[in-house]
Amino acid sequence: MSEEGRAPAAAAAAARVRIAELSERAQRSNYRGSWALFYKEILRFWRIAGQTVVSPVLTTMLYFLVFGFSLGARLQEIDGVPYIDFLVPGLVMLALISNAYMNSAFSLFITKIQGTIVDILVTPLSPLQILLGYVGAAIARAMLIGTIIWVVAMLMGASAWHNPLIIFVFMLLTALAFALLGLIVAILGRDFDHINLLPSFVIMPLTFLGGVFYSIAMLPSPWDRVSLFNPVLYMVNGLRYGMTGTSDVPIEQGLVLLVLLNVVFGVGAVWLLRSGKNLRE
Amino acid sequence: MVKSFDDPNLVSIRGVSKRYGDLVAVDDVSLEICPGEIFALLGPNGAGKTTLIGCVTGLVADFEGEISVAGYDVKRDYRVTRRLIGLVPQELNYDAFFTVRQGLEFQGGYYGEWPSRAKVDGLLEAFSLGDKAEANSRWLSGGMKRRLMICKALMHDPVMLFLDEPTAGVDVELRDELWQYVRDLRDRGTTILLTTHYIEEAQKLADRVGIINRGRLVRVDARERLMREFGQRHVDVKLAGPVDKALLGKFEGLELSVIGDRVLRLVFHEQAEGEVRAAVTPLERLLKGLLEEEVGIEAIEGGQSSLEVIFRQLVQSDSREAK
Numbered sequence: 001m002s003e004e005g006r007a008p009a010a011a012a013a014a015a016r017v018r019i020a021e022l023s024e025r026a027q028r029s030n031y032r033g034s035w036a037l038f039y040k041e042i043l044r045f046w047r048i049a050g051q052t053v054v055s056p057v058l059t060t061m062l063y064f065l066v067f068g069f070s071l072g073a074r075l076q077e078i079d080g081v082p083y084i085d086f087l088v089p090g091l092v093m094l095a096l097i098s099n100a101y102m103n104s105a106f107s108l109f110i111t112k113i114q115g116t117i118v119d120i121l122v123t124p125l126s127p128l129q130i131l132l133g134y135v136g137a138a139i140a141r142a143m144l145i146g147t148i149i150w151v152v153a154m155l156m157g158a159s160a161w162h163n164p165l166i167i168f169v170f171m172l173l174t175a176l177a178f179a180l181l182g183l184i185v186a187i188l189g190r191d192f193d194h195i196n197l198l199p200s201f202v203i204m205p206l207t208f209l210g211g212v213f214y215s216i217a218m219l220p221s222p223w224d225r226v227s228l229f230n231p232v233l234y235m236v237n238g239l240r241y242g243m244t245g246t247s248d249v250p251i252e253q254g255l256v257l258l259v260l261l262n263v264v265f266g267v268g269a270v271w272l273l274r275s276g277k278n279l280r281e
Numbered sequence: 282m283v284k285s286f287d288d289p290n291l292v293s294i295r296g297v298s299k300r301y302g303d304l305v306a307v308d309d310v311s312l313e314i315c316p317g318e319i320f321a322l323l324g325p326n327g328a329g330k331t332t333l334i335g336c337v338t339g340l341v342a343d344f345e346g347e348i349s350v351a352g353y354d355v356k357r358d359y360r361v362t363r364r365l366i367g368l369v370p371q372e373l374n375y376d377a378f379f380t381v382r383q384g385l386e387f388q389g390g391y392y393g394e395w396p397s398r399a400k401v402d403g404l405l406e407a408f409s410l411g412d413k414a415e416a417n418s419r420w421l422s423g424g425m426k427r428r429l430m431i432c433k434a435l436m437h438d439p440v441m442l443f444l445d446e447p448t449a450g451v452d453v454e455l456r457d458e459l460w461q462y463v464r465d466l467r468d469r470g471t472t473i474l475l476t477t478h479y480i481e482e483a484q485k486l487a488d489r490v491g492i493i494n495r496g497r498l499v500r501v502d503a504r505e506r507l508m509r510e511f512g513q514r515h516v517d518v519k520l521a522g523p524v525d526k527a528l529l530g531k532f533e534g535l536e537l538s539v540i541g542d543r544v545l546r547l548v549f550h551e552q553a554e555g556e557v558r559a560a561v562t563p564l565e566r567l568l569k570g571l572l573e574e575e576v577g578i579e580a581i582e583g584g585q586s587s588l589e590v591i592f593r594q595l596v597q598s599d600s601r602e603a604k
Binding site: 281 | 283284285286287291299301315316317318319332335338339340341342343351352353359360361363364365366367368370372373374375376377378379383387388389390391392393394395433438439440467468469470471472488489502503504505506
């Protein structure tokens, strides 16, 4: 029989052994926990691949067919590049940006709405480990879709294989930037409207005006100069250089811009996760 | 040699306060939880139970005061403390994207160890969810979702489990099974803090009880001590005819009163577990006396002031003091 208000001695002794043992194990780093979150996020979008992968690929390929084949045949070459080749990097970037953003933004926001964010917040995952899980999966989805579009476009006759390393670097850094942005918006957002606001009113217009379908050299003054303030222009043109060897702007500027954006968004996202703003009380 | 944790307390809460604007949700609370105990935290809605648990588990990041688990600070050493803690939150949640099994595997995975199939199956069986392993958690009933949440909290074998109203929506039969599982869990070395509205269950389970009201811990004591101090038992004996006042003289020393004209009420204090039994208990004396006098007895009914009554008394007196 236990003394008043005390646990039975056997239970207390068992507890003390378990506490000592687990306290020791708990000192280990938990990057495998981050991997579990990443894996879960991959499965999440893969489970609904029709919506998250097939649909964006089909939509983009429709752009490719309409603009590339039917209208493109009537357009002249741009900087000596056939319009159909010119179009590929723009369309890859269009899909890459929107899917990187959507994946991290919606995934984190849905866990907030469902309340399952609690399951993650009570774990030993650090802010950086949580970020890696969400952002890693968003990058994976964006890169997968971008790569499928690129490969299918080439199978359909486009030639877009100038420098694979530059292609990879621009795709990766752009996906990272928009995955981070999506995470930030999901943390700050309080309803679904907030999540949709940025893609509808900022990302989509900047992408369409960022040289996806045209070269800024084709724009009348002052719009060619105004376009230089659009960050997406540098991403599209960096990828275009990697695929076709031509660009409206120096690709070094694009690289610097992407690194800066990633640093700012990365620091911002980690800071938000660390502060617990809108996630913890 | 087997290592053992030597500190007297597993969780140490010192001077913790949490404010939301003008509202003080938790007001300067200090509390210690000992290894291996079951501690019941009771309080009315909005008393601060969930907020206090949130401060320990990391859901409430910004609070005054200090909390340590196994000697580790919950803010500075959160990676260690959250590994030691499991939480079953009050709000029902489920991930509509995944099956029950996947949800549990991910939850274990977040703690760095991907669980074996046998472990998941074992937990699901223990909570009568074995046949739901491959079902989407969206299609589970409320009670099943609640049990799934308990499974999730146990996936990483925490040494300290917080159960925030875990039986809400769970039907009576399963509730008993669940409490049995809680007892077994404790016997195997898991320390447990639970909040519940089913105070009777805290009465059956807890070693110690804490009563919280308007953010303040009003009382923390051994369950038996609370019962003894505040707990009373009474027995109503309904006689065949009106009570003969002269009869009462025979029972001098007993706390006896007459209710209506045919009922005798005997009041006596709760006998604590382990207390030496009196040679003749007040009830035995009363019944023997009545039989000797050949008084007809029609019915006997018993009652006791439960922890619920004690809880109400303490909360009411605390609220009066505040006014």
